[in-house]
Amino acid sequence: GPGVLLAGVVVLAEDGLELLERAREHVHLGLELVEDPFHQVAHPLEDGAAAVARGLGAALNATVVLQPYSRLVIDCNRPPHSVDAIVSLSEHTTIPGNQAVSPAEATAREREIFAPYHACIRALLDERLQRGQPTLIIALHSFTPVYLGVARPWQVGVLYNRDARLAHALAQVLMAEGDLVVGDNEPYAVGDETDYAIPHHGEARGLAHVELEIRQDLIADAAGQRAWTQRLTRLLGRIERTLIA
Template identity: 55%
Template sequence: MSLDTVISRSNLLADDEVPPVLEVNDNGRSPFVFTCDHYGRLIPRALGQLGLPEEELVRHIAWDIGIAGVATALARMLDAHLIAQRYSRLVIDCNRPWEAPSSIPMISEATTIPGNEGLTREAADARRSAIFAPYHRRIETVLGQRQQDRRPTILVSLHSFTPVYAGIKRPWHVGTLYHRNTRLPPLLLQLLRKEGDLVVGDNEPYAVSDATDYTIPVHGERRGLMNTGIEIRQDLIDEPFGQEQWAERLARILTEIEAVFGAEHLPV
């Protein structure tokens, strides 16, 4: 099923509800294009709270805590285009293939999601149509236009991760995520480790794959773009001060990466 077909079925969001896609610097001059699949935690009015109390909806299971502030600040610092998704990953996870069981999770970590149980195919399609498809269609459109305009492009998918998952502590401050790309991630790892005060994960706390991820495999790898994912530990960016610090750090590192590769060596 194509994104165009899914979009045509959209009826979940009312006209007065927040649209799923948020953009910053849509005319940004930087070669970097940032995506943020888990930027927000909104839930369509028709779905209530998915049967969950508010304390669950502010946890990491609902969104990537802190990454919104980092992504927005970073895009402005670099004059880079940010494309972000405002609705909760509990409604539909925009970094999962929509045929994957985790696309609309029935359990996240140890929390059962009552509003996701027993969904009809039509109900699932409505979520894909209203949220998943417009977000990924916008990324497709932007990258396609940049390619047509022969603008050098580096795709970076921004995420954050919980310090403790299923009772297991995660030691990394930041991790780089990648699959087939072998140019950008090694340099990013080297520069992050050069900082001296960071525990840096190499494909930690997650590794990218076609079965478990969507943004990097579809928008980065299929287009042949240089790409990477960046994961920041949430306790480091759960307040504005930490978000600004990390945006400044990443801006400095990514600027160095841009200088190393040079526009003439970047895919278009």
């Protein structure tokens, strides 16, 4: 059974679908209203990762932290002063609402969206630490099957930097499934300049962690999301004892 893992996993999903118009309803960003500033969202399937995160939360009794806003508003997995935190171009799609972002507007997005999300994770991890509760961090993302005209061969990728404990254990059981091409730090790698969650919440605290990338088309519908939730639940159950003392 899931054993210690029942309370041991914290799942982060950072690619929401809500755009600035929606953000304005919930959050006082103090931004000028631009009609449909993010039209034609380049990543309409990102919510698949959030659905899998919610599924894992239910299956493992894990704690799930979801960022509801699209990373086109501000990417919560980039250092906020990185050039990629607010992108004007996403693959081939120009993002109108990001063409002339003033420093004040960028700061407002950081303050109202980025900061509360990471403060929530910090408070949660502090609380678990005080209780002596073992913790594994899984940051869930999805990636596009074709990027800039190049087909990506992987169905899933495990990403890490300084600490590969969970990534290598998960890669091993994913490869043992026999039907998956598993990326080892593909299609991306984790780094201090390009990532925020793993360096700040995982590495800095010495907690076992992985950034898990699932190809978007595999989790675009409820059946795919269910299948990946079940697969990950089973595999995490298999490796938990090696990771949580």
